[in-house]
Amino acid sequence: MLKLIGDGVLAIFKGPDLTAAASRALQTERELRRDLDHLNRRRGARGEPSTGLYVSLHLGTVFYGNIGSRNRLDFTVVGPAVNEVSRICTICKTTNNDALVSADFVNVCRPASREGLSPLGEFSLRGVSEPMVLYTVNRGLVSVVV
Numbered sequence: 001m002l003k004l005i006g007d008g009v010l011a012i013f014k015g016p017d018l019t020a021a022a023s024r025a026l027q028t029e030r031e032l033r034r035d036l037d038h039l040n041r042r043r044g045a046r047g048e049p050s051t052g053l054y055v056s057l058h059l060g061t062v063f064y065g066n067i068g069s070r071n072r073l074d075f076t077v078v079g080p081a082v083n084e085v086s087r088i089c090t091i092c093k094t095t096n097n098d099a100l101v102s103a104d105f106v107n108v109c110r111p112a113s114r115e116g117l118s119p120l121g122e123f124s125l126r127g128v129s130e131p132m133v134l135y136t137v138n139r140g141l142v143s144v145v146v
Contacts, residue, residue, distance in 0.1 A: 008089075010077060018059065018108040026113055029055050029099060029137065054092035055137075058085040059104040084132070087125035091134060095120065103133035 013025040032055070040050035060081020066073045084102070092100050097120065106117055117135040124131045 022108045055099040056088035057105045058102040097136050099137040101135045
């Protein structure tokens with residue numbers, strides 16, 4: 001996890017092998033869902049409210065490091081990919097999907113991982129010049145090979 005942003009989290013999966021990084025990101029999304037389901041079952045048994053979340057996965061180049069002034073430095077990440085993944089996440093809400101993945105991300109996934117992803121269509125994202133093809137994550141069908 002790189003950063004807490006309001007009620008969101010930004011995480012980066014990096015490395016020289018993009019396929020391995022994409023597999024780690026998909027595996028993390030699956031583990032997060034499993035843990036959230038477990039938490040919600042426990043909370044439900046106690047009569048407490050459940051919670052949900054949206055996840056978006058995208059591939060792109062970013063710059064990260066300390067940004068700011070001497071008096072206020074912030075370790076953060078910037079670049080078009082940061083804006084794009086944030087905009088993809090807003091599409092989760094409007095399409096009623098809890099996880100969306102960009103075509104750029106899908107293109108580096110192993111074939112076994114792609115079987116758990118279904119195309120949703122092409123979307124125009126605010127502040128992004130070209131429309132993006134997005135995929136949904138099929139629950140119960142995702143197969144991630146690490």
